[in-house]
Amino acid sequence: MARRNTYKEDEILEEPFDLRHLLRAWVYIKKHAGKMVLALVLSALGGAAALASPMIVQKALDEAIPSGNVHMLYGLVVAVSCFYILSVIFTTIRSHIMVNVSQDIIYQIRSDLFKHLQKLPFQYYDDRPQGKILVRVVNYVNSVSDMLSNGLINVVLEIINLVFIVVFMFAVDVSLSLVVLAGVPFLMAFMFWIKNKQRKAWQAVSNKNSNLNAYLQENIVGARITQIFAREDENAEIFKTLSGNCRKTWMTAVGYSTLVWPGIDTISVLVRAAIFLFGLFIFSHGSETLGTIVAISSYASRFWQPIMNLGNIFNGFINNMAYLERIFETMDEPVTVDDEPDAIEMPKVVGEVTFENVSFSYEKGKEILHNVSFSVKPGESVALVGPTGAGKSTIVSLISRFYNVDSGRILIDGQDISKVTLQSLRSQMGIMLQDSFIFSGTIEDNIRYGKLDATEVEIRRASKTVCAHSFIKGMQDGYRTEVKERGALLSQGQKQLISFARTLLSDPSILVLDEATSSIDVQTEKALQQGLDAMLTGRTSFIIAHRLSTITKCDKIMYINDGGITECGSHDELMAKKGDYYHLYTAQMEGLEVG
Template identity: 65%
Template sequence: MARNKFDIDENLESPFDIRHFRRALVYIKRQKKPMIIALVLSAFSAGIGLSAPLILQHVVDVTIPAKETAALIGWSGLMLATIVVSVILATIRSRIMTRVGQDIIFEIRTDLFKHLQELPFQYYDDRPQGKILIRVVNYVNSVSDVLSNGIINFILEILNLLFIAIFMFAVNVQLSLVILAGLPVFIAIMMLIKTRQRRAWQAVSNKSSNLNAYTQESISGIRVTQIFTREKVNESTFTRLSTNYRKEWMRTMYLNFLVPFSVDNLATIVGTCIFLVGLLTLEPGAATFGVILAMSGYAARFWQPILNLSNIYNSFINGVAYLERIFETLDEPVTVSDVPKARELPPIQGNVTFDDVTFAYDPGHNILEHLNFNVKAGESIALVGPTGAGKTTIVNLISRFYNITGGKLLIDGHDIAEVKLKSLRSQMGIMLQDSFIFSGTILDNIRYGRLDATEEEIIAAAKTVCADDFIREFENGYKTEVNERGSKLSQGQKQLISFARTLLANPRILILDEATSSIDAQTERLLQKGLNELLKGRTSFIIAHRLSTIKNCDRIMYVSDRGIAESGSHDELMAKRGRYYKLYTAQKMEA
């Protein structure tokens, strides 16, 4: 996926590549049986429908002149029966293909979502969420019909053309050639507009993606928007993006309408020519009025498959462009994954060792260089230092959210690059500054990391972190429904719920990244007892802005200059009167 912002188009100008369609056949083959049934039903429906002009010819040329009233009623009944049977078969086929299309959507979307769950943090660091979302929803919807109905309809329309041609030439050769005479004109028109159509649809996709990305970003940041009264500016940006989308859509529709416009006019001209040729140029008796009527009916039927095939072709070309983007996402490498022969990490004590660790988000720009330190099981480590020095990077590496560039990171002597991710992360608890709350009940949010926890265990965890009191104040208590991102909760309440969620998971290594930043001082004092229980017997890494909260940590590390500039207890570092001393005294003076 192109790394861009909401106002930069994704490049969809890739050439047609049949490999993407071949790859999509995997999903199609799974639906082979119902698709064959639908194709057979469609063929029967088309064949029955094509008999109608022949019945009309016989009635006009034979039955009516002979004044055979009983026969006329019989032929009328037969005509009605062909219509009813054709409609029934088409309805059954439509229901089958609707299910097939939805099954294909389900399978592609499931594969996409599963892959997105496994992609590393770095994949999401540089991509607008809206442009990821549109691939899972819109693009999959766009290709499903091409992969299901598109293939069936393509085969069906080819069969239709073949059947119609056979019926036409069986009725009258000369008038059949008149019908075919309009085909070269239509092909010429399609050749002129096909490239412009494809580019136009790609432009629509680009503008739709941009609009989707900005809308998602705006909704997520609505509080910031209203705080800074940016509504008018954002509205202007949205209007510009929406106008661009509307402009491309209208241009695309203009090109699309050229196809049915051309077909309708060609069909009208051909239909007129049939009557002119049949009545004025052919020898008397060469074409009866019934024959001319039948050929007129076949002419109308002949151009409909042509129109359908042109639409299928356009959808197919556009669908392949969408498939490319879908498969591009599916092919995005899962760089942080279990290596071959990865082993289970056994229950850990919590010893952590950084052995000559180097790390860079972007090649050539190291955040950490040759980092070495050892943490004993049960130690509490505080990480302090300037913004961007690498404090959060260190704790992210312990959880292996990123692969280190060089060196080794060991837990209880096990290289974390060689153990299974699930066995590693299941023994860790991570609390972030931005505590994410999922839509659902408070009970479900606390249980999120341990689905087998009982309600009693959940309540006990909430009491430990001082969340029980405010939860019970809600009308439905722990069964209270919260919105996406916990919009009905204060930031402090969300963090306390996240604390309970982390405690319930009973991790051996605990990471607190500015986890108490949104909790007021009074609540923090109440929580401190719970935190002491939470930290007891666990290796912990704490990143905190308020240095007073980490004074009692076993060791404080000052992160700077791509490594650990200072390390020691609070008293030891204060005695050194170095960087930590300056930071602590400056913060104390500000207070």
């Protein structure tokens, strides 16, 4: 299970190289195996074409120029140009192929990840910063895709390139080639030291960027609250600290990275100096030619590049194995609320709802509901009241099966809802929450969200029923007015009315209203009441309302407290009983009179 941290805590990515993750990723790689093999062949041909140049230069220096053979020299120039053009063509085609492969892998991993995220239970999102989930879907997938495509090919390619260089080099001169290879132990020692430092430094960068992303996302969503409480300065200081941590770790990582090339270049220069010294010493005895020394020097210069590239690839593999592990960790997150293997389609719901000794807890040892039992007849309206945190919203969430019960059963029309498919169950339910979520797009698209085939006539009829039509028509483009993310330009009351229209349009058999009119003014609520009555008619409904005056006509009122139902009856029955509901109602009415 993923570590449940906040923006204050690093998401630890220090993972050993685990071949299992790479083998598991093969499912994404094998679809493009043919293209990747072709890219590898093109890369090898391009590399071989480029490596022919030093041998041609050697021939020019040792034969064409000393003998004054202009025709041979022209021929060698043409040959060098042709090999260079071939190298560019092969490399360009290879790059084009691998860009497509890389983007396809990104698309496939991200699609699988998003599909799984949509199935994960509410609990998963309750426990994790959204910013850190986004990092996995965007940043980690981008990074991993390059490793799975270019990374694997580059490992093989650089090894082949290295072999080609050594072969060409030894073909020119064995003794000077051994001088070049003498520098390898020094290079390996340097690379081992620097790469370990570099890997840890870049992992720290990932951790700090993840923290910053989590805090940034949280504050963008909560921008209004920040300004309401004048928290700009305090939040700016927190952001400054997190941003400073990013800068500090970045500078450290870049510091190590900038040491790589100078270190390798220093070893390369020393080796090439040894080539000239050794070659000139032998040359003085007539054993070596100038062309041989220049060719070996050129190959020596190229020799270090694939070694350095392999070091970079290895470093990337180590980092990306940690990212890949996090991606698969998310994909492996259990979908605790899912269809049973033998789940059936929920028949057309009539509306009888029964709880049989239902117990539930969000966290082990902290029970919210304990052995709750009740029965609601089809078409009945049931109000749930009680103190905050007593379990009212939990009950309606369980009816929709957003969570699994710890024990007991929930039946609809006598059918255990754990034995039916989620889609067939939830498609027959309408749920209105206090926080009415509005998607970016048009108002019409938002109302049609739960019924994509709805006509314009149906959309307007639903809007008129819930008193949303008048304010929608008054907007610049009416129903085609574009609304921003989360309905930023709409009032809370307007959002709730649009949500009412969306819920009514889906024509649910069971209706859940969780503080659904909390942001609507009293005058609008009175006008809406007729529409609400129309919504409730013929439907089993569960209503959670802060204003008790709105639920007095409900068929049944259940007072929820201490993990169960302490009182149940009609408004008149509970008032006559003079229990918890009576005291709550009278206190609220007295408060209104005083107000």
